[in-house]
Amino acid sequence: MELDERKLKILQAIIRTYLDTGEPVGSRTISKYSDLKLSSATIRNEMADLEEMGYILQPHTSAGRIPSDKGYRLYVDTMLEAKESEVNSLREEIEEKAGKLDDVLKQVAKFLAKNTNYATMVSAPRYQTKHVKFIQITSVDPEHLLVVIVLDNNIVKNKMIRVDAEVEEEMIVKLNFILNTTLNGLDLVEINLVLIQKIKEQMGAYGAVIDSVLDVIGKTLVDEEDPEIYTSGATNILKYPELSDKSKAAEIIGAFEDKETFHSWLGLPDREMNSDTHDIQVYIGDENHVDSMKDCSMVTATYQIEEGVYGKIGIVGPKRMDYDKVVGTLNSLMGQLDDIFKEK
Amino acid sequence: MELDERKLKILQAIIRTYLDTGEPVGSRTISKYSDLKLSSATIRNEMADLEEMGYILQPHTSAGRIPSDKGYRLYVDTMLEAKESEVNSLREEIEEKAGKLDDVLKQVAKFLAKNTNYATMVSAPRYQTKHVKFIQITSVDPEHLLVVIVLDNNIVKNKMIRVDAEVEEEMIVKLNFILNTTLNGLDLVEINLVLIQKIKEQMGAYGAVIDSVLDVIGKTLVDEEDPEIYTSGATNILKYPELSDKSKAAEIIGAFEDKETFHSWLGLPDREMNSDTHDIQVYIGDENHVDSMKDCSMVTATYQIEEGVYGKIGIVGPKRMDYDKVVGTLNSLMGQLDDIFKEK
DNA sequence: TGTTAGCACTCAACTTAATGGAGTGCTAAT
DNA sequence: ATTAGCACTCCATTAAGTTGAGTGCTAACA
Numbered sequence: 055m056e057l058d059e060r061k062l063k064i065l066q067a068i069i070r071t072y073l074d075t076g077e078p079v080g081s082r083t084i085s086k087y088s089d090l091k092l093s094s095a096t097i098r099n100e101m102a103d104l105e106e107m108g109y110i111l112q113p114h115t116s117a118g119r120i121p122s123d124k125g126y127r128l129y130v131d132t133m134l135e136a137k138e139s140e141v142n143s144l145r146e147e148i149e150e151k152a153g154k155l156d157d158v159l160k161q162v163a164k165f166l167a168k169n170t171n172y173a174t175m176v177s178a179p180r181y182q183t184k185h186v187k188f189i190q191i192t193s194v195d196p197e198h199l200l201v202v203i204v205l206d207n208n209i210v211k212n213k214m215i216r217v218d219a220e221v222e223e224e225m226i227v228k229l230n231f232i233l234n235t236t237l238n239g240l241d242l243v244e245i246n247l248v249l250i251q252k253i254k255e256q257m258g259a260y261g262a263v264i265d266s267v268l269d270v271i272g273k274t275l276v277d278e279e280d281p282e283i284y285t286s287g288a289t290n291i292l293k294y295p296e297l298s299d300k301s302k303a304a305e306i307i308g309a310f311e312d313k314e315t316f317h318s319w320l321g322l323p324d325r326e327m328n329s330d331t332h333d334i335q336v337y338i339g340d341e342n343h344v345d346s347m348k349d350c351s352m353v354t355a356t357y358q359i360e361e362g363v364y365g366k367i368g369i370v371g372p373k374r375m376d377y378d379k380v381v382g383t384l385n386s387l388m389g390q391l392d393d394i395f396k397e398k
Numbered sequence: 399m400e401l402d403e404r405k406l407k408i409l410q411a412i413i414r415t416y417l418d419t420g421e422p423v424g425s426r427t428i429s430k431y432s433d434l435k436l437s438s439a440t441i442r443n444e445m446a447d448l449e450e451m452g453y454i455l456q457p458h459t460s461a462g463r464i465p466s467d468k469g470y471r472l473y474v475d476t477m478l479e480a481k482e483s484e485v486n487s488l489r490e491e492i493e494e495k496a497g498k499l500d501d502v503l504k505q506v507a508k509f510l511a512k513n514t515n516y517a518t519m520v521s522a523p524r525y526q527t528k529h530v531k532f533i534q535i536t537s538v539d540p541e542h543l544l545v546v547i548v549l550d551n552n553i554v555k556n557k558m559i560r561v562d563a564e565v566e567e568e569m570i571v572k573l574n575f576i577l578n579t580t581l582n583g584l585d586l587v588e589i590n591l592v593l594i595q596k597i598k599e600q601m602g603a604y605g606a607v608i609d610s611v612l613d614v615i616g617k618t619l620v621d622e623e624d625p626e627i628y629t630s631g632a633t634n635i636l637k638y639p640e641l642s643d644k645s646k647a648a649e650i651i652g653a654f655e656d657k658e659t660f661h662s663w664l665g666l667p668d669r670e671m672n673s674d675t676h677d678i679q680v681y682i683g684d685e686n687h688v689d690s691m692k693d694c695s696m697v698t699a700t701y702q703i704e705e706g707v708y709g710k711i712g713i714v715g716p717k718r719m720d721y722d723k724v725v726g727t728l729n730s731l732m733g734q735l736d737d738i739f740k741e742k
Numbered sequence: 743t744g745t746t747a748g749c750a751c752t753c754a755a756c757t758t759a760a761t762g763g764a765g766t767g768c769t770a771a772t
Numbered sequence: 773a774t775t776a777g778c779a780c781t782c783c784a785t786t787a788a789g790t791t792g793a794g795t796g797c798t799a800a801c802a
Binding site for chain 1: 531532534536538542544546548552554557558629633636644647648651655
């Protein structure tokens with residue numbers, strides 16, 4: 055059977071209506087609503103075909119039809135209208151909270167949740183390559199050394215370490231020199247035991263301090279592997295009856311709470327992305343790789359802070375989410391984010 | 399009417415049973431359950447009295463009784479058994495994740511939520527007095543200066559600032575010297591325009607850099623005002639039918655998401671606390687100052703990291719929460735936290 | 743005088759049956 | 773190819789009945 059123009063139009067009408075109401079939609083509704091001048095009987099025939107083809111389904115005999123995952127998929131792939139959304143306010147909202155990236159991302163999550171009425175999450179960028187650019191150790195007071203590490207992407211980490219006895223100024227200078235010359239430009243895997251041993255030898259009695267320092271460096275580099283995720287509007291899920299069933303809702307909202315969940319699949323763009331399109335992806339129902347999301351749809355987009363530094367944004371809602379609006383908002387948002395990051 | 403021993407025992411039995419089942423409890427149940435050897439009829443008489451006194455109430459005629467807020471209050475104040483809970487695992491669980499305070503607190507929130515099956519939040523400590531202890535400026539690369547600020551509680555903050563032209567080594571040394579001698583020991587309000595002007599004069603052409611640096615300092619000190627709050631187990635709320643009504647649940651879980659909510663009332667201990675008791679407080683129903691929590695109970699405790707540095711822990715659940723267990727767990731937890739912080 | 747057995751009464755919760763209506767599939771007419 | 777018409781299905785809603793846990797009251801009892 056072929057999916058001709060008319061069938062497509064009817065399918066589109068069905069999905070549109072369903073997105074609106076969340077109720078199964080019947081032939082009569084379509085007959086009246088859509089601009090095709092067809093009787094309900096004709097629509098019924100077409101619907102039967104569409105059902106056979108797997109684009110729509112009936113919750114039970116004598117009910118209207120609802121889109122299947124396959125139907126949604128077709129809709130998203132071919133029928134989205136590129137409606138330009140007006141997301142102008144965001145820019146100002148974000149910029150007044152200037153400051154750190156964390157804050158910006160938190161704002162973005164909040165903004166999206168508020169605007170779309172779905173649940174959102176934003177992953178902080180994951181830096182692919184991390185090399186030590188600069189290390190500095192300072193004596194803050196007799197009992198504490200401060201270790202500051204700058205990575206080659208200008209991320210700064212610091213940690214206090216406690217020492218038993220004051221370390222002489224002279225030793226600190228030496229320590230700084232050795233660490234910087236030895237470790238500069240290296241990444242985590244390149245700092246191996248041989249190297250560590252070599253440094254320790256040079257420092258003689260202060261070998262113990264070295265251990266602490268290297269420990270900090272190790273933690274720092276590993277730490278970066280683990281990007282922060284900001285979420286907002288998880289309770290929006292409760293607004294959609296088809297998801298607000300107690301056990302489902304708990305599972306979904308729980309997933310938002312336990313941010314670990316997202317790491318695996320929100321982590322990195324699957325493939326080299328075209329930085330113009332922002333790689334907006336839609337996952338419908340079973341297309342989600344996580345069980346707890348199989349009754350939801352999720353739209354993700356990738357943003358870029360600088361060369362090789364990506365983060366992701368995800369929006370989770372019911373399968374009947376307003377894809378038009380979400381994709382539009384996301385698109386417009388990405389553009390503004392680009393601008394913001396370019397300025398920095 | 400007087401609240402004699404027997405009435406108290408009956409009330410206690412009622413509350414215990416209700417905490418268990420969540421169902422209104424009838425006279426017959428009590429007559430069988432409790433060790434007082436009384437017939438249901440007698441219990442009924444006493445119940446009528448207890449109701450008149452306001453300790454229990456009937457959802458409707460011909461239903462059993464449930465505790466009123468006043469009843470819970472009496473129970474909590476006088477009838478809690480000091481059951482020692484076995485919270486031994488926590489210590490290890492936390493310590494292997496050693497590291498930063500943030501991580502510890504996150505762990506604590508998670509641990510509590512998992513153990514109690516209620517929703518929990520932990521506020522990071524708020525430092526009352528913040529003075530600059532140490533400032534260090536370093537040239538990381540020709541375009542970037544790194545500003546590191548250590549506060550007197552050993553909190554470290556850092557920020558990169560971009561400069562148009564490389565700053566000479568000599569100037570940086572001078573800058574460090576001036577900043578440290580001038581600002582050491584001062585807090586935010588003490589750094590005023592007069593002082594700023596004075597510093598600028600000394601730095602001559604590098605006045606602009608000073609601005610950036612002071613900006614960072616300002617942001618750092620203000621930032622600390624705003625304590626982080628870690629939450630966990632918000633979805634546990636959905637486990638209790640009396641709270642999992644859609645609108646209620648959304649309100650409560652939403653409150654957990656929007657952490658701002660808690661600042662006002664989770665902020666600081668109300669009064670000078672006895673560091674032994676950890677100031678465990680129970681708020682029942684309307685006793686909560688926040689509307690969205692009026693159907694819940696909340697137990698809070700205060701922990702101390704060092705002299706004058708407090709944080710709070712809160713557990714939110716249904717009014718029929720297992721106060722015994724919560725207070726016990728909290729108590730035991732606080733002890734362990736004390737130990738952990740003492741070590742540091 | 744405090745306790746208890748007994749009984750009539752109440753009321754939410756559950757069960758069952760009846761009704762209505764939205765929607766379908768099929769057939770025959772256009 | 774399209775449509776009007778009709779019989780059929782099945783969910784949702786309502787109404788009526790049934791059940792059972794629980795109460796309050798009274799009268800008997802120790």
